[in-house]
Each structure stands twice: as C-alpha cells, then as structure tokens.
Amino acid sequence: MEEPALQKPAPLEPTPLKIGEFARRAGVSLRTLRYYEELGLLQPTSRTRGKFRCYREGDLHRLRLIQSLQELGLRLERIGRLLDTPDPEVDHEGFLVQVRSALAEEEELFEQQIARLGLEREKIRTARAKLAECDTCEHVPTDANNHCDPCRVTGRALPDVLRAHY
Amino acid sequence: MEEPALQKPAPLEPTPLKIGEFARRAGVSLRTLRYYEELGLLQPTSRTRGKFRCYREGDLHRLRLIQSLQELGLRLERIGRLLDTPDPEVDHEGFLVQVRSALAEEEELFEQQIARLGLEREKIRTARAKLAECDTCEHVPTDANNHCDPCRVTGRALPDVLRAHY
DNA sequence: TTGCTCCTCACGTCACGTGAGGTGGC
DNA sequence: TTGCTCCTCACGTCACGTGAGGTGGC
Numbered sequence: 001m002e003e004p005a006l007q008k009p010a011p012l013e014p015t016p017l018k019i020g021e022f023a024r025r026a027g028v029s030l031r032t033l034r035y036y037e038e039l040g041l042l043q044p045t046s047r048t049r050g051k052f053r054c055y056r057e058g059d060l061h062r063l064r065l066i067q068s069l070q071e072l073g074l075r076l077e078r079i080g081r082l083l084d085t086p087d088p089e090v091d092h093e094g095f096l097v098q099v100r101s102a103l104a105e106e107e108e109l110f111e112q113q114i115a116r117l118g119l120e121r122e123k124i125r126t127a128r129a130k131l132a133e134c135d136t137c138e139h140v141p142t143d144a145n146n147h148c149d150p151c152r153v154t155g156r157a158l159p160d161v162l163r164a165h166y
Numbered sequence: 167m168e169e170p171a172l173q174k175p176a177p178l179e180p181t182p183l184k185i186g187e188f189a190r191r192a193g194v195s196l197r198t199l200r201y202y203e204e205l206g207l208l209q210p211t212s213r214t215r216g217k218f219r220c221y222r223e224g225d226l227h228r229l230r231l232i233q234s235l236q237e238l239g240l241r242l243e244r245i246g247r248l249l250d251t252p253d254p255e256v257d258h259e260g261f262l263v264q265v266r267s268a269l270a271e272e273e274e275l276f277e278q279q280i281a282r283l284g285l286e287r288e289k290i291r292t293a294r295a296k297l298a299e300c301d302t303c304e305h306v307p308t309d310a311n312n313h314c315d316p317c318r319v320t321g322r323a324l325p326d327v328l329r330a331h332y
Numbered sequence: 333t334t335g336c337t338c339c340t341c342a343c344g345t346c347a348c349g350t351g352a353g354g355t356g357g358c
Numbered sequence: 359t360t361g362c363t364c365c366t367c368a369c370g371t372c373a374c375g376t377g378a379g380g381t382g383g384c
Contacts, residue, residue, distance in 0.1 A: 114280055114284060164228040
C-alpha cells in the first residue's frame with residue numbers, strides 16, 4: 001500500500017531534447033531559451049560534450065507556465081520569484097508553503113485577467129451590435145455631429161469601443 | 167422622427183484634460199501618452215499656446231482599448247492598423263467595412279485569449295487540489311523519486327503545473 | 333514670485349530579434 | 359566530407375522608464 005504499482009515503468013533515461021526541438025514544441029525562439037537560462041529562470045538539465053543544451057520533456061510545462069504568466073503582464077523577475085522554491089530536501093515545510101502561495105497567487109491573477117478580458121469582450125459585442133444598425137443608416141460621423149455621438153437615429157450614446165475606432 | 171431629442175444638450179466646449187489628469191484617469195504614464203502620439207496612435211485634440219497637450223474625455227475609451235489589445239500581446243503597430251479607419255466623410259462604405267472587420271477580429275482575439283487563460287486556470291486549480299493532499303504526506307520530492315512524479319501515494323502522474331514549480 | 337505641471341531631448345532598460353563567425357554530431 | 363544544428367558574442371529594437379534642464383499658467 002505504501003508503494004503502489006506505478007502507471008508505467010518510467011524509462012530511467014528519458015531522451016533529452018536539444019534546444020531546437022524543445023523550442024519548436026513550446027513555440028518559442030532559441031534566443032528566448034538562452035535568455036531564460038541567463039536569468040536562471042529555466043536551466044537546461046545538462047550539456048553535451050560539445051556544449052549543446054539538453055532539456056527534459058517535463059520542462060515544457062514549466063516553460064508554458066512562464067509564457068502564460070507573461071501573458072498576464074508579469075515581469076520575468078516576478079515570474080522567477082513565483083517559481084523559485086526552496087529545496088524540499090532541506091526545507092520540506094517551506095517548500096510546501098512557497099508552492100501553495102505561488103499557486104494561490106497565480107490563480108487569483110488568472111481570475112482577474114479573465115474577468116477583465118470578459119468585460120472588454122462584452123464591450124466589443126455591444127459595439128458590433130450597434131454597428132450593425134449603422135449599415136442601413138445614411139448618417140455619417142463627422143466633427144459637426146460629434147461623430148454620431150449620440151446616435152442621430154436612436155438619440156442614445158454610442159458604445160465606448162465604437163467611439164474608440166473613430 | 168429623423169432628428170429625435172438628444173439625451174443632453176451636449177456642452178459645445180467640453181473641458182479638455184491636460185496630460186497629467188488624462189494619464190491619471192487611464193492609469194498610464196506621461197511617457198506612454200507622448201510615445202503614442204509619436205506613433206500616431208493617439209493624438210491630443212489640440213495644444214495650448216504653451217504647447218500643453220489637450221485630450222478629450224472620450225479619448226479615454228480609445229486609450230483603454232489600446233491597453234486591452236496590448237494585453238492580448240498585440241504590437242502597437244498592429245493596434246494602430248486596427249484603429250486606423252478611413253475618413254467616413256471621404257469613404258463611408260470603406261469606413262464601415264474597416265470598423266466592422268476590426269471589431270470582429272478583436273472579438274475573436276479576446277475570445278481566444280479568454281479560452282487560453284481559462285484552461286491555464288483549470289490546470290492551476292488541479293495543481294492546488296493535488297497539493298492539498300501533499301500536506302499530510304511525508305514523501306519528499308527528490309531527484310531519486312523523480313520529484314514525486316508519479317505520486318508515491320496514488321501512483322498517478324503529478325499535475326503539469328505542480329511539476330512546473332519544482 | 334512661488335510651486336506645480338508641463339515641455340523636449342536623450343540615455344537606460346527589459347525581453348528579446350538578428351546576424352556574424354565558428355563548431356558539433358549523425 | 360557535407361549539411362544541418364548548435365555555440366557565443368554583440369549590436370538592434372520595441373515600448374517604454376527616468377532623469378536633465380527649461381517653461382507655462384493659476
């Protein structure tokens with residue numbers, strides 16, 4: 001019961017990936033990977049005799065998380081701090097605390113961004129709906145009519161996002 | 167019926183905002199606004215005699231859309247092309263076509279990003295749920311046990327995002 | 333006149349892009 | 359040996375940040 005059968009016998013020597021294949025799978029450039037190594041954000045597992053970088057497939061998950069966190073607008077230095085955990089062999093408790101708080105912070109950040117983008121998407125939908133009405137209208141937005149704001153047909157204010165395009 | 171009463175008599179001279187107040191309301195820096203002007207992305211309505219930039223409140227919507235599109239990872243040059251519409255007085259049809267296609271493209275981009283972030287949030291939730299189990303476990307992730315992957319208790323693979331933090 | 337805001341350079345920074353010139357490994 | 363991939367500089371770029379030194383307007 002303590003050591004149940006593993007799902008698969010886990011190959012002892014999983015084939016390492018060279019930087020090109022690793023980059024291709026993650027959809028990033030070689031330069032990006034070298035820069036992340038320079039920052040200590042994502043270290044290759046090892047190097048060949050000829051100094052070629054070796055990555056593990058599993059590191060793709062770390063890389064993808066880094067990319068996602070960047071899409072939230074986080075700086076690489078901040079991302080580094082989120083992913084930088086104490087060695088669990090030295091400080092098991094501190095390790096768990098750090099990973100737990102990092103995950104909580106990340107979920108909150110994703111939550112907020114999703115909400116923001118959802119609001120923006122709604123504003124765009126509103127603008128598209130209004131614009132559909134304009135197709136059959138011969139009024140033209142000009143300085144003289146304050147760019148159709150408010151609308152000369154309905155008398156109502158134009159959606160914000162529509163005005164943003166004029 | 168052609169010209170219904172407007173919502174409010176629309177002040178002919180809405181108070182212009184100086185760059186500081188405009189920036190504060192949008193939450194951007196003065197440098198950002200000057201840079202956008204340089205790129206032709208967001209022009210101040212006018213200047214005072216002393217060369218002070220004047221913005222309109224309505225331009226806040228344009229600025230906020232620019233910021234949102236940047237959060238999708240778009241370059242300013244691309245954003246400029248989305249927001250650059252033909253003069254409706256010269257080409258009313260082309261104007262409508264451009265705004266329509268820009269809005270459609272933007273909605274699609276927001277849709278995709280929201281979906282991506284939603285998936286990532288789910289992966290984080292999965293990782294948090296798994297980590298909660300680790301609190302009462304004395305196994306420690308080390309090189310020797312492949313960093314607890316698969317888990318020594320359940321025998322199942324660790325969530326990707328959890329491994330990303332090790 | 334004082335104090336705050338604004339102005340225009342202009343150099344710095346972050347996260348890479350993009351060659352230049354050279355080497356590894358099937 | 360050939361061809362492709364990889365290596366390390368090192369300079370360029372995008373979207374600003376951050377002063378320096380000077381002026382506007384209540």
